[in-house]
Amino acid sequence: MKRFVLVITTLLVCFCVNAQNQGFGRIQNPRAEFNPELYTKRMNEFVARESHLTEAESAKFFPLLNEMQNKQRQLGKQQRDIMMKAFRNTNISESDYEQMVMRVTSLEIESRKVEQTYYKKFHTVLSWKKIYAVRVALARFQVEALNQFQPGRSNTNRWSPPRWNDNNRK
DSSP: OHHHHHHHHHHHHHHHHHHHHHTOSTTTOGGGGOOHHHHHHHHHHHHHHHHTOOHHHHHHHHHHHHHHHHHHHHHHHHHHHHHHHHHHOSOOOHHHHHHHHHHHHHHHHHHHHHHHHHHHHHTTTSOHHHHHHHHHHHHHHHHHHHHHHSTTOOOOSSSOOOOOOGGGOO
16 A cells, blocks of 8 residues: 555656646746847847848948947946855955945946947947937837746737747748
């Protein structure tokens, strides 16, 4: 009798574990399909379309935009590394926290300065009106990207979300 109960319990546990694993997939784990190159490509296409950039403008503008974003990404990585120090170490003094906060805020300021410098570079390629349109398009794209990767968030905008997988193209 004990063996029978043990076998049945083992089978039930196996079925339960298997049933839980069935739920993981595209919606529950969207990062598994994330492709940074495809994301950048879709972002560039969206921004060019929404900002009405010509091919000549796009060819000159997007390398500058990608360069700016790479610099900002490096600064963001430095910020995250500093913040992770507090999570890894429980014996941090008040002065250490002060230094961390000051360093993170200085990196945020540096990121904004990079952005400001590149907006001046963008003006050598685009008009200020188009630069503003690019900024708005980037913000809209980021909102849609968040909606795409957060199941359950409704898409209340009138335009469709970006597609991350080339197999889903219309």
